[in-house]
Amino acid sequence: MNTKTEAKEYRMDPLKWLLVLGLIAVGVVGNSHFSAEPLLYRVLGLLVVAAVAILIALQTEKGAGLWRLLRESMVEVRKVVWPSRQETNQTTLIVIAVVIVMSIILWLLDTFFGWIASLIIG
Template sequence: MSAEAPVSRFDGMKWLVVAALVAVAVVGNSYFANESLLYRVLGIVALAAAAGFVALQTAKGASFWSLVKGSRTEIRKVVWPTRQETVQTTMIVVAFVLVVALILWGLDSFLGWLVSLVIG
């Protein structure tokens, strides 16, 4: 994953095409504001897909796609907790938060009482 894809001399032009497609989507959405929202969203999705496809053809896009594939592989290796473990851990966290909240409330009340004694 540390090996980078070779940089093509056309990468700059590809990024310009990506920027142009995004600009066309933004301007087109404003220009066709009176059209149906469905048509505008479909147009934006189509332009975003085209921009994504062009971006993936660059060196940075290829390395990004390699990162995505690698992270999917790593996610498959994760041992996820069972439902029971998740519920138990959540209950421990909730109980700890309640205990700390009570301690802070008590400390705040005590300090408020102490200050009111000093101030009068």
């Protein structure tokens, strides 16, 4: 069985990225230009422009690679064995205890060295 995977050909990527940058610029300038309009309309307009820019960016090689990375990372996140609530609480308490003990040790060392310095300096 011979299965060939055809690599998708991405054409005009630089032009697509210029279009994305142009859409971002239009969104920024448009938001400033229409500053007298209600905020809701400006936000909705920016969301539409951002959605179009993202869809265009996903059609590029780097955009498709980013989307593939996000999908694969979600698969990996599902494989993670998350700690139970009890393990999380125990670990948190251990960290808090170690921080308290270390802060007391450092305070004692600081006090001791301060006392030594005051004896030397006078």
